Amino acid sequence: MRRVLSGIQPTGQLHLGNYLGAVRNWARMQHSTDAFFCIVDLHSVTIPQEPGVIGRESLRLAQMLIAAGLDPDVCTLFVQSHLHEHSECAWLLECTASFGELSRMAQFKDKSGRQEFISAGLFTYPALQAADILLYDTNDVPVGADQRQHIELTRDIAERFNYRYGETFVLPTAVIPSAGARVMDLQRPNDKMSKSLNSPKGTIDLLDDPAQIQKKIRSAVTDNGADVRFDINNKPGVSNLLAILGAATDNNPEDLADEYRQYGPLKADAAEAVVALLAPVQARFAELEADPAETTRLLRTGADKARSIAAETLARAKTNIGFLPEG
Numbered sequence: 001m002r003r004v005l006s007g008i009q010p011t012g013q014l015h016l017g018n019y020l021g022a023v024r025n026w027a028r029m030q031h032s033t034d035a036f037f038c039i040v041d042l043h044s045v046t047i048p049q050e051p052g053v054i055g056r057e058s059l060r061l062a063q064m065l066i067a068a069g070l071d072p073d074v075c076t077l078f079v080q081s082h083l084h085e086h087s088e089c090a091w092l093l094e095c096t097a098s099f100g101e102l103s104r105m106a107q108f109k110d111k112s113g114r115q116e117f118i119s120a121g122l123f124t125y126p127a128l129q130a131a132d133i134l135l136y137d138t139n140d141v142p143v144g145a146d147q148r149q150h151i152e153l154t155r156d157i158a159e160r161f162n163y164r165y166g167e168t169f170v171l172p173t174a175v176i177p178s179a180g181a182r183v184m185d186l187q188r189p190n191d192k193m194s195k196s197l198n199s200p201k202g203t204i205d206l207l208d209d210p211a212q213i214q215k216k217i218r219s220a221v222t223d224n225g226a227d228v229r230f231d232i233n234n235k236p237g238v239s240n241l242l243a244i245l246g247a248a249t250d251n252n253p254e255d256l257a258d259e260y261r262q263y264g265p266l267k268a269d270a271a272e273a274v275v276a277l278l279a280p281v282q283a284r285f286a287e288l289e290a291d292p293a294e295t296t297r298l299l300r301t302g303a304d305k306a307r308s309i310a311a312e313t314l315a316r317a318k319t320n321i322g323f324l325p326e327g
């Protein structure tokens with residue numbers, strides 16, 4: 001069985017891009033693979049956080065992920081900071097990645113441009129992500145298109161480590177969905193929908209109620225000219241709506257374009273499809289929210305299972321480097 005691992009940050013609401021680009025595929029893949037999903041709270045502190053908030057957000061994200069279809073009896077769901085192995089392995093990989101490679105990461109350039117305080121951790125972040133992946137001998141990493149560069153870097157780091165110290169890590173591959181891999185902001189359709197963009201009207205949160213979803217899609221920015229066609233470069237707004245409708249209903253956006261003459265009906269159908277897609281997730285979340293102790297218990301079981309594998313891989317890496325054993 002192939003080993004799958006992916007991660008998601010706990011800060012900010014889970015949005016439609018996270019769901020269509022990643023989480024929905026995780027829920028599908030868990031049944032046919034040995035799947036690990038990590039709430040990457042250590043990644044979130046690359047940007048300063050209010051004290052005390054992150055733990056609550058991690059618990060809430062776990063509930064959202066379970067509501068969205070992850071079954072902790074089928075996959076391994078855990079919180080990154082519960083395992084010291086991730087931080088420790090990240091150091092070994094920071095020493096394997098080069099300054100030049102990390103400098104080329106688009107996400108670093110993008111995020112550092114929006115921060116007043118640029119932490120060293122924001123720069124070395126992809127090495128921690130590589131640790132998340134490599135500790136589990138991962139074959140496949142299901143992510144949205146924005147993460148492709150980080151997965152390619154992970155491969156390069158693993159290859160270099162194996163070359164220097166002998167066969168240690170499995171080389172992973174990014175798995176990017178054909179639909180929903182890049183959901184764009186509804187108000188700024190040239191930017192991806194993002195927790196950090198701070199664009200509440202352009203972002204559909206998974207817990208938005210039907211009226212909010214309808215309003216956001218009705219007021220989505222559309223493009224010049226009234227024709228409906230799937231053309232990301234010239235008609236990014238309309239193409240995004242077609243892509244969302246297509247991903248929500250398992251249809252090809254180009255085929256869908258032929259069915260519409262005007263923006264109004266396209267928006268109405270896209271809103272209806274998103275409301276229907278999210279209704280069961282929201283209902284299940286309300287149940288889980290009422291029992292935080294049960295989610296905490298599930299995360300503990302997940303961390304124990306994850307640790308049994310991560311500890312072994314980290315020990316292998318340290319042995320291969322040749323550190324002096326404790327004796």
Ligand code: TYM
Nearest residue numbers: 006007008009017018021022129143144181182183192193
């Ligand atoms: P994060 O938390 O930003 O996003 C989680 C997942 O959602 C996808 N995604 C999108 N997909 C389509 N359209 C969008 N607008 C959109 N926005 C986000 C992301 O591609 C991602 O799959 N660095 C990662 C987290 C991470 C990770 C890992 C991922 C840490 N360790 C190990 C894989 C493996 C991140 O910040 O994702």
